[in-house]
Amino acid sequence: MTSEGAHSSELLERAATALRSRGLPLTLQRRAILERFLGCTDHPAADTLHADVAAQMPALSRATVYRTLETLVELGLAVRIAHPGSEQRYDPRTDLHHHLVCDRCGAVRDHEATELAALTLPRRSRDFVARSYSVQFRGLCAACARTTDRRRPASRRNGA
Amino acid sequence: MTSEGAHSSELLERAATALRSRGLPLTLQRRAILERFLGCTDHPAADTLHADVAAQMPALSRATVYRTLETLVELGLAVRIAHPGSEQRYDPRTDLHHHLVCDRCGAVRDHEATELAALTLPRRSRDFVARSYSVQFRGLCAACARTTDRRRPASRRNGA
DNA sequence: TCCTTGTTGCGACAAGTTCGCAACGGCATA
């Protein structure tokens, strides 16, 4: 799990405030999950995050991680992201940004691109009203590009 | 399931050729699945497709549909598409196009946009080599926009 | 201390997907 560390305590403070403003306490479990999650740039799945946090807090239950992430989405502190693969992934960044998705292992990384900051939304029509967008670039991450065997994705469940 | 019908036999012929070139026979099951799938514009999930084809071929097993779709992806005749939700969806269109994704019900529709036909791919770097991209617009489809209750997505398992 | 409110862990469950295996079918060869 990639964790930046920088600004992490500041982000935690913001999250704590958002929770409190809704009357939700910052429990030990939530704190541990937030500390791990907020600095992440690799868009963990709920179960990955659980495995990670449970290393320090073995009693932590999966349901708690799922519930906490759901709460964060509701508070606007995280977004669910879509990528080809079966797991739901979460992103602590809620501002406009884009993703690099590895076709083989399913890794998702952020991608900054100023030229993509103002794409034209589809014209408002009777059929669909667009509110936001994100661009997904597909290709190969460094690790997978190095591997010679191209027949199978590194992780079975995340293909292209 | 939305099926266009037009060009369907032509697409089927192309698919049969691609299968044959790999030494794979066009079995009755594969033919039935392809006939349903190739004209689809609504990006069916494997299970949806199974239910649909099984109406005419009751003995068809779910595993066969999953395996056939997997084969089509490997042959470049279909792509898995990213959308928020837990099901894997498939798209018979492999050319550059974009998607409109309803935040509430999870419906995915194609979106054509000439101005998005030539976005700049991220610079080739040591970290990631991009090969393609697609833009995902999120918002509300007509049916969901009409519904007044905005608290819950129409389908529970498809969030934002 | 008691009550209320919300959180947590646990285990069961559901849906989607994959896997192993035996049976089957087509094709080439003898």
Place this chain on the structure above:
DNA sequence: TATGCCGTTGCGAACTTGTCGCAACAAGGA
């Protein structure tokens, strides 16, 4: 026609991801 080979199929079990109900628990206020 018989045989062997090889890929496909259906079946059902198993696995993964995510949700739910429930009892225990913790914190805060009366």
